Amino acid sequence: MPIVICQSCGMPLTNEQNKGTNENKTLNDEFCKFCFQDGTFVHPERTMEDQIEIGVEMSKKLWMPEDKAREIAFETIPKLKRWQEQ
Ligand SMILES: [Zn+2]
Structure with a gap:
């Protein structure tokens, strides 16, 4: 079974x-509580580029090197x- 991840x-x-x-x-089985609440996106203005930067920052906090995180x-x-x- 594949790991289910937030689709945002x-x-x-x-x-x-x-x-x-x-x-x-x-x-909701597709999105996490940080992205989707009460049937709507928490940050509707967010772009894919924003989300990538947020993902990189989150991984860096977990001590991942920046190039790997990116x-x-x-x-x-x-x-x-x-x-x-x-
Ligand atoms: Zn999410």
Whole structure:
């Protein structure tokens, strides 16, 4: 079974607590709670480029070297559903 990740930021959704919510308060299986709440994006103005930079910063906080963090963000984020629809 593939690991389910947020289709906006790439965060793993293996834990129900990380899942976003739909308008009717049920859990959303595609997006995390930091990206999607009550049926809408928390940061609707965010672009794919913004999201890549955020991903790089998050990985750097986990002590990943910047070039590796950037490589992963560029590989992962453009494939996510939110950015493919743009
Ligand atoms: Zn997310």
